[in-house]
Amino acid sequence: MKLLRCLFLLLFACSLPLRAELQKPDVVLEGAVTVAQNHTHFFVPFTVPAGVHRISVDFSYDNRREEKTVFNIGIHDPSGFRGQSGSNKDHFTIGPGDATPSYIPGTIPPGQWKFLISVSNIRPEVTSKYRVEIRFNSPLEDSSFTMEPLETSQRWYRGDMHMHTGHSDGFCGSQNGKHVPCPLFLTAQTASNRGLDFIAISDHNSLAHYAEMRELQPYFDKMLLIPGREMTTFYGHFNAFGITQYVNYLVAEKDGRTVDEVMKDIRALGGIASINHPMSPTGEACRGCGWTPPGTVDMSQFSGVEVVNSGRVMDGFWDQQIAKGVRLTAIGGSDNHDATKAEDQRGALAHPTTVVQAKELSVAGILDGIRAGHVFIDLTGSRNKLMDVDASSASGTAHMGDALAIKSGVDLKLHVHVVACANDQLRMLVDGKVAGDPLPVQGDDQSLDTHWVGDGAKHWVRFVVMDTAGNTVLLGNPVYVNF
Known part of the structure; x- marks a missing residue:
């Protein structure tokens, strides 16, 4: 029996999708299903402690293919339904601003949750053992929409670090030529058509675009979608990369936060940040676009600075910071607000292109390359x-x-x-x-x-x-x- 148990566990391990940096599960649910439960639904309860902001679930069961066993799955939180994906998914994640398609993003309340198993088919002679692995606060899924690198070659990867969609102030022409919020899919498709290896969609202060990015990443399996967010303050804008959790961006001289406090939160979550268009004028036409934060800011907490925004080279601020001993990596961003812009128009997507030497095409790989300064900017948006x-x-x-x-x-x-x-x-x-x-x-x-x-x-x-x-x-x- 011990030998059979070991073989069973080995089969389960092999049946789970290979995932980079898969942490040890916080909860494991196991059981067996027989024909007596065919065409029934049952819940397997588990407890989520306080302080959890994301849950990630892996599900496996035996006799699946050879015996045509089919289980549908879903999940309920203490208040009710949070999603159901039939038998088409073995893995899903739910976070505050994003979730695997079929599941509802939002806060993760503590208390008793219930994993749903619906027995769609099981043969009379079959006993199927299942295993549910539940992980809390997965760092990998907090920072990325893919569990594996899209490519494992060390080379130069081309991307755009700054763009907007209908989730903030991105607009484009509709089918009837109306001025409408520009759909995120159009930005991703345009970037892919222009040969980019990665993009960071950086809608202003929002988490809403992450749900779409998580949905699109499996389709765009040659182009990495990096979580981005433009922290838009009265005194300057800066992009945060590699985090999906909310960060309080409300910087103000009166009853507000400091830039250092915001940066402390970003870094604590494993992200990096880059100052956007610091030499732009600030006024009614562009509120807070220049870099004028109140008080003293610890610039060493930033990893980069946008030296090229659209087609404009703004390297004076960068050189000033280096002269003070702060090594900020120069990056570029199109600051695109209309994915349909032709490449010869200012603000066109991929103009400029930020080219990063990285060990692999993953969020960690690209961010490490930026941290190291192994970056140049291609102002022509070329492919080569x-x-x-x-x-x-x-x-x-x-x-x-x-x-x-x-x-x-x-x-x-x-x-x-x-x-x-x-x-x-x-x-x-x-x-x-x-x-x-x-x-x-x-x-x-x-x-x-x-x-x-x-x-x-x-x-x-x-x-x-x-x-x-x-x-x-x-x-x-x-x-x-x-x-």
């Missing part, structure tokens, strides 16, 4: 332009976004690999200022070498690619010297 930077000296090597210590008088060798930028020019900037003569890019796949001599102080060295008209084509993150 690349810029990679490596630095070396006697003390070691560094990649774009990394730091390297060099003494005064030491030569820093810089190797830049550029793709699809023939006839453009490569320019080096030190501390935000152009240094040396531009280097011509003559081929579609070219490596260029240059150098810079350190003086023992802190500096940041970065590169941009410019076209013949003087427009920025690619903008890279720095190699930090003596930071």
Whole structure:
């Protein structure tokens, strides 16, 4: 009997979908069903303690395929119905702002919940054992709409970090040409058509778009949907990435929160944040668009800054922060509000594109790449332009976004690999200022070498690619010297 029990548990483990970072279940429900329960419904109760904001459920049972056993499932909270998905799902999650389709998002009240099993078919000779694994507050499902990376290759991934839909102020033309809230699906479809590997839909202060993103992610299995939210305050806007829980964004000088308090909550939940269009003017046309928070803000709590918004390069604020010792990763965002905009229009989706070197196409992978500064911005929204930077000296090597210590008088060798930028020019900037003569890019796949001599102080060295008209084509993150 012990051997049979072990084999049974092994079969259950193998029957569950493979999921990355699957935490140990908080509750396990097990039982057996016979023909006596055919065409009946029964509930299996379990207790949800206080402090739970998300539940995730995995369901499995034996004799499923070979004996045509079919169980339908659902769930009730202490007040009643929260969803039913028949036999088409073995996994579902319910959170405050999102849930697996078939289930109702919302708060998770403590108390007695009931897992529903409806026996649709079981043969007379069959006994089917089932197992329900219930997990509370899954970090993976709080941060992502997919349980597995969409791709496991380390490479450069292309995305757009800032866009809006009908869940905030995104509008587009309807079938009859009316000005209507733009559906989220249209944003995702346009992004996919433009060859993006990931997008972060960042509707203002809302959780509502997450439910649609969770529904769409299985369909868009080549493009990662990253939870995003534009924290919109009177004194500046910033995007939070990788969290789905509500964060109190109500920053105010009187009876309000501070930016630091908001950032503390975002980081505690495992997310990162990036300041949006900090050099934009603030006024009646764009309320709070510039960065003017009251009091002192700990800028080191941010991971990035939007250096390119739509087609506008705004790198002055970025350089100012680096000069103060704060290493913020430069990213870009289209700030798209109309998914139907053609690519030659300002604010078109994927213009600019943020290109991130990541170990895999997952929320954790992309956010880690941003944290590391392994990022450049493609202002043309191309599918193939690349810029990679490596630095070396006697003390070691560094990649774009990394730091390297060099003494005064030491030569820093810089190797830049550029793709699809023939006839453009490569320019080096030190501390935000152009240094040396531009280097011509003559081929579609070219490596260029240059150098810079350190003086023992802190500096940041970065590169941009410019076209013949003087427009920025690619903008890279720095190699930090003596930071």
